[in-house]
Amino acid sequence: MPDILSIANTGIAAAQTAINVTGQNIANVSSTGYSRENVQQTSSNTGQGTQIIGVTRIYNDFLASQANSANTSSSSSSVQYAQVQALNSILTDPNAGISSTMSSFFNSLQDVANSPSDIAPRQSAIGAAQNLTSAINFVQSTIDNINSDINTQLTQSVTRINQYANQILTLNKQIVGTADQETLNSLKDQRDAVVNSLSKEIKVSVINQNNQYLVSVGSGVPLLDTTQTFPLKTTSNIYNPSQTEVVLSGTNNSIFTTQNSPGGIIGGLINFRTKILNPASNSVGQVALSLATQVNNAQSLGSSLTAATPPTGQALFNVGNIFVKASANNQSNSNISVAFNSSPAANPNNPLDYLNQVTTSDYTFSFDGTHYQLTRDSDGTVLQSQTSTADMVADGMKISIPAGLQSGDSFKISPTANAARSFSLMTTDPLSIAAAGGGALTPANVSSGDNSNMVNLLNIQTNKLINGGSSNVFTAFNQFISAIGSQSHELQVQSTFDASVAQKSAQALQNDSGVNLDEEAANLIKFQQAYQASGKVMQVAKQMFDSLLNMAQ
Amino acid sequence: MRISTSNFYNNSTNQLNDLQSSITDLSTQISTGKKGVTPQDDPDAAVQILNLSQVTSADTQFTKNRVALKNTLGEASSALNGMVDTLQSVNEQIISASNGTMSAQDRATVATSLQGQLDQLLSLSNSNDGAGHYLFSGFNVGSTPSSVSLTQGTTTVNGNPVTYNQYDYNGTSSTAQIQVDVGRSSSLGVTSGDIFGNNSSTNFLSQLSKAIAVLSNPNQTNTDATNALNDLSSSYQSTFNNVLQAQSKVGITQNQLTTLDTLSTNKSNGNAQVLSAIQDTDYNKALSDLARQQVELQAAQKSFQQISSLSLFNYIN
Numbered sequence: 001m002p003d004i005l006s007i008a009n010t011g012i013a014a015a016q017t018a019i020n021v022t023g024q025n026i027a028n029v030s031s032t033g034y035s036r037e038n039v040q041q042t043s044s045n046t047g048q049g050t051q052i053i054g055v056t057r058i059y060n061d062f063l064a065s066q067a068n069s070a071n072t073s074s075s076s077s078s079v080q081y082a083q084v085q086a087l088n089s090i091l092t093d094p095n096a097g098i099s100s101t102m103s104s105f106f107n108s109l110q111d112v113a114n115s116p117s118d119i120a121p122r123q124s125a126i127g128a129a130q131n132l133t134s135a136i137n138f139v140q141s142t143i144d145n146i147n148s149d150i151n152t153q154l155t156q157s158v159t160r161i162n163q164y165a166n167q168i169l170t171l172n173k174q175i176v177g178t179a180d181q182e183t184l185n186s187l188k189d190q191r192d193a194v195v196n197s198l199s200k201e202i203k204v205s206v207i208n209q210n211n212q213y214l215v216s217v218g219s220g221v222p223l224l225d226t227t228q229t230f231p232l233k234t235t236s237n238i239y240n241p242s243q244t245e246v247v248l249s250g251t252n253n254s255i256f257t258t259q260n261s262p263g264g265i266i267g268g269l270i271n272f273r274t275k276i277l278n279p280a281s282n283s284v285g286q287v288a289l290s291l292a293t294q295v296n297n298a299q300s301l302g303s304s305l306t307a308a309t310p311p312t313g314q315a316l317f318n319v320g321n322i323f324v325k326a327s328a329n330n331q332s333n334s335n336i337s338v339a340f341n342s343s344p345a346a347n348p349n350n351p352l353d354y355l356n357q358v359t360t361s362d363y364t365f366s367f368d369g370t371h372y373q374l375t376r377d378s379d380g381t382v383l384q385s386q387t388s389t390a391d392m393v394a395d396g397m398k399i400s401i402p403a404g405l406q407s408g409d410s411f412k413i414s415p416t417a418n419a420a421r422s423f424s425l426m427t428t429d430p431l432s433i434a435a436a437g438g439g440a441l442t443p444a445n446v447s448s449g450d451n452s453n454m455v456n457l458l459n460i461q462t463n464k465l466i467n468g469g470s471s472n473v474f475t476a477f478n479q480f481i482s483a484i485g486s487q488s489h490e491l492q493v494q495s496t497f498d499a500s501v502a503q504k505s506a507q508a509l510q511n512d513s514g515v516n517l518d519e520e521a522a523n524l525i526k527f528q529q530a531y532q533a534s535g536k537v538m539q540v541a542k543q544m545f546d547s548l549l550n551m552a553q
Numbered sequence: 554m555r556i557s558t559s560n561f562y563n564n565s566t567n568q569l570n571d572l573q574s575s576i577t578d579l580s581t582q583i584s585t586g587k588k589g590v591t592p593q594d595d596p597d598a599a600v601q602i603l604n605l606s607q608v609t610s611a612d613t614q615f616t617k618n619r620v621a622l623k624n625t626l627g628e629a630s631s632a633l634n635g636m637v638d639t640l641q642s643v644n645e646q647i648i649s650a651s652n653g654t655m656s657a658q659d660r661a662t663v664a665t666s667l668q669g670q671l672d673q674l675l676s677l678s679n680s681n682d683g684a685g686h687y688l689f690s691g692f693n694v695g696s697t698p699s700s701v702s703l704t705q706g707t708t709t710v711n712g713n714p715v716t717y718n719q720y721d722y723n724g725t726s727s728t729a730q731i732q733v734d735v736g737r738s739s740s741l742g743v744t745s746g747d748i749f750g751n752n753s754s755t756n757f758l759s760q761l762s763k764a765i766a767v768l769s770n771p772n773q774t775n776t777d778a779t780n781a782l783n784d785l786s787s788s789y790q791s792t793f794n795n796v797l798q799a800q801s802k803v804g805i806t807q808n809q810l811t812t813l814d815t816l817s818t819n820k821s822n823g824n825a826q827v828l829s830a831i832q833d834t835d836y837n838k839a840l841s842d843l844a845r846q847q848v849e850l851q852a853a854q855k856s857f858q859q860i861s862s863l864s865l866f867n868y869i870n
Contacts, residue, residue, distance in 0.1 A: 029558050036557075088593045099603045100610070107614040114621050114731055115686075117695060436692075447692030451729045458732055461611075474607055482600045485592025492593055503567075507560050514557025521865035 003048060004541040010049030011534030014041055017052045018527040024182075025515045026524075033193035035059045035513040037185060057185040060512050064192060065206070067505040068199035074502035075200045076261075076268035077495035079153075083146055083272045084488045087280060090142050091481050098287070099477055101135040104128045106461050112435055113454035117305075122430035129316060133425050136288050140420040143281045144242075150269045150277070151234075151244035157201045157265045158232045158246055164198040165215065165229040167191075172212040172226065203263035218262030221248070221255060238328040239412035243273070252328065276487055278417070279378075282360035283480040285320070285416030286466060288423045290355050291473045292317035294460045297352055302434030302453025303441040313434025313453070318426050320418030322397065324411060331406035336365055338413050341398040355465045357396035362414045365399065369407030374399065433457075565857045572850040579843045582834045590832055598831045605824050605831075612821050615734050619810050619817075622731045625741050626807050629688050632680040633800045636748070639673045640793050643761065646670070647789060650768065651782045657773055664769035671761045675699055675720070678745040678758070689745040690724030698724045698745035702753045708763050710770045710777050717766035720758035722746040734813050739806055743799040749792060760788040 018039045028034040040054040091097060108128040111121035171191040178184050191213060198204050198215070207214040215223045222230050235252050237243040245254035246266060258274045261267040299313030306314070322338045341354045361378035374384040374394055383394040392399040397415060431443070437452035466476040582588055592599040649655075650663045678699040680688045690698035702719040709715065722745055730738040749757040767773055767781040 085593070088591055091592060097603075099607060103607045103610040107610060110614045110618055110732055113729070114618060116729065447694075447725055448696075449686070449690070449694035449729045450692035450725070452692075452727065455730060455732075455738065462736060474604075478600045478603050481592050481603065482596045485594075485596030485599050488591075488593035489596060507564075510557050510560050511555055514559055516555060517558045518865040519555075521869060525869065 004544075005538060007049040008534045008537035008541060010044060010051060011537065012531055014039075014050045014052050015527045015531035015534060017055075019524065019531065021055055022520050022523045022527060026517065026520045029515045029517055029520075033189050033196070034515070035185065035189050035192075036515045037182075055181045055185065057188060058513050059188070059192065060509065061208070063505070063509040063512055064196075067502070067509045068196055068204055070498070070502040070505040071196065071199045072203045072263040072267075074495070074498035075265050076263050076271070077491060077498045079265050079268035080272040080276070081488070081491040081495040083150070083269075084276055084484070084491050086142065086146055087276070087484055088488045090139060091484060098132070098135045098139060098284070099474065099481075101128070101132040102291070102473065102477070105132045106458060109433075109454065109457050112433055113451045113458065116435035116451040116454070117448035119430055122433055125433055126425075126428055126430050129425050130428070133317070133423055136284065136420050136423045139284050140281065140423070143277060143284070144421070146277055147242065147273065150273050151242075154244045154246060154266065154269055155234045157269075158234050161198065161201050161217065161223070161266075162229070162231040164194050164201070165224045165231065167194045168198075168213055168215060169224050169229055175211055199264065201264045202266045218256055218267075219260060221262075236328075239325045246270075276484070278362065278414075279360055280480070280484060281420070282362070282414065282416045283476075283483070285419030285421075286358060286360050287420075287473055287477045287480070289319050289358065289416050289419040290466050290476070291460070292319035292419075292423065293352060293355060294463060294465060294473075295457065298453065298456035298460060299432075299434045301438050301456050303436040303438065303446050303450075304434040305431035305436075305443045305446060306429055307443055314432055315426055316432065318422060318424045320420070320422030323414040323417045327410045327412070330409040332404050332409055334402040334404040334409075336402060336411050337400045338397050338415075339400075340415075341393055341396055352465055354396040356468050358415050359395055359467075360416060361395075362412060362417070363395070363397075364410060365413060366410040367405040367407060372401055372405075562861070565853075565861070569850070569853055569857065572846060572853060576843065576846050576850060579839055579846065582839050583836070583843065586834050587832055588834055602828065602831055605828050609821060609824055609828075611735070612817055612824075615732065616814070616817060618731050619733050619813060622733060622739060622741070623807065623810055625682060625688065626803050626810070628680065628682055629741055629743060630800070630803050630807070632677045632688060633743075633796055633803065635677045636674060636796050637793075637800070639670050639677065640789065640796060643667065643670050643674075643785075644789055644793070647782055647786050650778070651786070653775075657771065657778075660768045660773065660778055661771070664765045667761060667765050667768070671758060671765065674749075674758060674761070678749065687724075688741065689743065689748070691728050691744045691746070692725040693723060694729075696723050698722060699749065699756075699758060702759075704753065706754060706759055706763055708767060708781075710767055711772045711774050713772070715766050715770060717762045718759070719753045719762065720749070720756050721753045722749065722751050722756065726751075733810060734817070737813075739809065742802055742806065748795045748799055755788070757788050757792040760785055 018041070021037050021039050025036045028036075035057045038056045038058060039052050040056055041050055041052055043049070044051045105125070105128040108121065108125040112125050115121055168191060171187055171194065175184060175187050175191065178187060195204060195206060195213065195215070198217075202217045203219075205216045205220070209226065212226050214225050217223050217232075221232075223232075224230065231249055233247050233249050234244050235247050237245050237254070238252060246256050247253060248255055256262045256266060256270055258271050261271055295317055296315035299316055302313045304313040322340070324336065324338045326335055340358070342351065359376070359378070361376050363383075364375045364377060366373050366375070370387055371385050372387070372389070372392070373382060374392055375382050376395065384392045386392065389401040389403060392401065395415070397413070399413075434457075435454050436446040436450035460473065462472050464470060464472050466472065471479060588594075590598050590602065646663050646667055650660055655663070678689055679697045682688060686694040687696065687698055690696060699720050700723060702721045704719060705716040706719045707714050707716050724744050724746060726744065726746060728740045728742055728744060730740045733739045753759055764781045764785040767777050770777075
């Protein structure tokens, strides 16, 4: 008889626990990262009644790792897409873009050609040149802003990664030291949520060793083991102080490159900077270089109206020099010097032909103790390899090699990266436009209707002096816009796709682990009834006991 | 399939958001009249827009250039017509003075009207475009093409030396080239030097001045007059040919510009149509899409409302 009561008692206790768990599930229906719990109930191993052997956390590791990896891909493409949109939106402004201000500049030169001695069209032309300069500078400064934004984002992401590493390490320790099932489940939810956040920053691999997570990022860079974290660090690029790189503590060589992409925000940012942003800067620079060089050359062929010497037209545009930077790891202090191969002797018939050879790639110059070697970064081609320090000529550049380089020294060369950044108007004097023909005429000797040099300035519109004679300044710029547009479009498609995969994987995980209220409602009824039934059993036991007592009277 | 409750709400919200954002896009297209093509939406179209905008902008400038050149040509043409008339009058005077029946006094009268015609030709040679730019002085648009030379000419009347004014051409031989189309320049191409001669002693105006000096001189002999008239007549012939050539040159250039105008109008109409097709909203499509998406949004909202009211808890009392 007392057995029936204790059996009913175990039933009531089990139903209470189950109702508690159901209540916990219902309460957390909207909690992010909450994994629903199930009670594991079996018959009592004493053979009397029932028992709760555990509260299981429903969490599928396979679905979780799928969701994390989809998260990594999605954040990589979406961060790139967000950055490329900033470029995309400024490039085609119909009123202030480079293409339209360049058109206006040449149109205003036409007006100068029509009335070469009038001051008004000359002033308009200088104004148009200023607008063009602003448009080029604006695009470049947008690129520079995106670059520093990337630096900030990389630094912030690395900070978050290190924070996550510390959190996981702490949670690992707490999990190992906790016996209470409910607390344990909650700690595990927290830890999996941190891993999921981490997967947004960078590709994550997790090994579960005795309930402790060992985490590595990218392709096998350890982030933490059971005892310590291995924090990442940011530092300047060895060649370019304005670009932040991610490194391991104690080194200054970037561990993540586009060939070895770590995915996530870090990988996306590095990929965007290497494949889109730096080439964009170089492409705008290439157009700026070609335009400025041709305008200045045409100016030098004519006569201006300024009283100042020289009587030939002075240069109108200033354009940035070739970017050359020694590696921070160099042993020697010697520097190579790089200039455009513009000496007329190189090509007497067309002294500007070197512009055709200047590419939008960066270059690496290195010395291995024996060979001086020049590599074009865009395709990895070794352009020159020599043992002497004679001048190297390649891709429109001439490199002068100093004595005293040490083995392992290297330099980065970007022919056009600085061109647009330093693009400026050298004079605002309307008289400086060299409309009249050559012969270095003094202003007094220039005929007021002489516009014979204007043809040299106006022909720049159609001169094909970019990319091996295939493009003029307009078509080269349009090709650049088309390339950015295609990349932007690809990223749009890719990020939409990645986001939907990430959403589906997160949903699959959430559908498995998340709370369904109808299910909980049914469980609630089920456990309530189990509770009531056990209660009834107790009542029956009591009645039976009462009957027994009554019989005894 | 098991669906967690929060996923159900998230999915519904996402779906409603997507529909709302595409309805917003459509209404922006409809209100701005532009599809809002960026390089990302359609790289080729965006570049085509840039190309066409550049071509259109250059064409507008070329049209402006052609208008300016046509004005110049029109003014030059009327000046040349004036020269033809005046030269023909000069010729009539030469013929009437050469018939051998005129007295010295009669020839002096001829000289007076020749002087008037010389002034007329000088003024036509020095025509300007209204803005003070001389038409016929080549590059030297700021200075008069024809002016009295510092050196006077000398001839003999009745064996005695007589001086007369000579005229210089002060301009250049080239005229300003104006771009009238892609890679195509055009020019007035006519100077006073071309018409009257570059050399001050053989310049037609100098020749005319010499004839006037002889014919107006009371001491002139018949031989003096005949020689002067013969010299003037031959100079007249070549000058008259020069003017006719200049007229036809100007006419040909005017015709070419008119042809370019027609071509340019056709081209810019075509460009405008292509541009419009690329960047303007297709209202039929946009409005029908809008109507369809409104229906979809309403259906989604309605079904969300109905499904979300379904909960087992409604039945537990």
